Amino acid sequence: MKRHWFHFSAPSTFYSLAGRMTPWFLALAVITGLISLYWGFFETPDRLGGSNPQKEYYRIIFVHVGSAWMSMWLYVVVAGWSALGLVFNTRLSYMMAVSVAPTGAIFTFLALFTGAFWGKPSWGTWWDWDPRLTSELVLFFLYVGYLALHSAIDDARRADRAAALLAIVGLVMVPVIFWSINCPDPNQCAALHQRSSMSDIDGNILFGMLGLTFAFWMYSFATSFMRVRSIILEREADTTWVAEQLQKEGVR
């Protein structure tokens, strides 16, 4: 098993593996996405009553929650690959971290955008310094900082390692930052915001949410693999295996 693990940590072998897997991930993303959205739009009540009444616009929840969860998960993934890179000093780990980050940033932006468009009809305002939206905004800054640092450094090795360290510091700080935004007054931390619990949600809505989140996750695999393949080609341009690869793809 150990031999198998490190077999794919060489860019050359991972390149073809990623290439084969990408179309499957994309297909899975599209299919599960369509199914979840169909379910979310047609198998759910048009209006919600109860303690938190919502009208038809609540259907934004599927894309909003999905992108928000992905934005947070992908940051953890970036930090994870960064840690692997720093510990094992494997080039590919750094490349994967750098590949996942832009997709994470896009989901963060989407979460903010959809949050604003949900907020307007339901709360009456495009933006509110609500703890969750504010935390998401800070997460966006963390992503942008990571990407900015990596692109500001010309030397690939230094760029990789600096960004990796930043990602890990960021991950450690994220709970502190989120907690301070959520709980700015430690004297009265208990009562805060509408705590929506998962068990209260209608089953069909939950299915739509989880389903679209899964679709986004599959999509993330696909884009990360596509991006890492480009990065591998760029960095390994001098090698013979890339030369062979070019012949296979037909040098244009």
Place this chain on the structure above:
Amino acid sequence: MFRTFLVILRRDITLAMRRRTDVLTTLFFFVIVASLFPLGVGSEKEMLRFLGPGVVWVAALLASMLALERLFASDHADGTLEQMMLTPQPLSVLVLGKICAHWLLTGLPLVLVAPLIGLQYHLDGMPLAVMMLALLIGTPVLSLIGAIGAALTLGLRGGGILLSLLVLPLYIPVLVYGSGAVAVSTIDLADVQPFMALLGAFLVLALAFSPLATAAALRISVE
């Protein structure tokens, strides 16, 4: 190890005192930024009193962050930093010495001048004292966290702006609880204690981890 720390501390302070303007510019930036807000939002007394804690803290954050670039830049430029990294002493101790000197020269002046700013914002005696204490605990945390960013962006073009982008999000917890402490002290002094405890906890954690992270970042940047 403590001797190493003291040697570096004394060295950095001596060097900085030869260029006293650097220290003063940070201080004046703090004062100017804090003076801009009333010009921008109006000088109504109650509003200023309400805004005061937050404004002072944001100004302190910005001033602290601008000063960070100087932490490693000059040593890096003349090769001293590389020499420091080659010594047998643990790099984190050297780093801690530098950060300490940096704070004494840029953070501590802010703490001492802040009450004057507080008066401009119509804050009274007790909140002013709380503000000084909160800044006293908080500004070292800013220097410690900022040092990691300074080490990562060492020698990069566009370094200052990039540094702010990296470091300002990490400053948020200190900002929230620092200004919160002052805001709460205007209402009920007893409520200030948890804020101070949190700030103190941040300081302890930053002292423990930041020198190590900064040393790691330096090794990444200088190779």
Place this chain on the structure above:
Amino acid sequence: MMEFLAQGGFAFYVWSCYGMAVLLLASEILALRKRRRTILARVGRLKRMRDAEEQA
């Protein structure tokens, strides 16, 4: 069908969200495809140059 598109009068908000999502995700894929083509072309050019050098 019309009911679905109207979304109870909130069509602007709902479809802006999903529209933005589709826009972002599709653009990302297209941008990645373009990046790959550019790199392949560039690496191919470099290789041809180097092969020509070696022969000369």
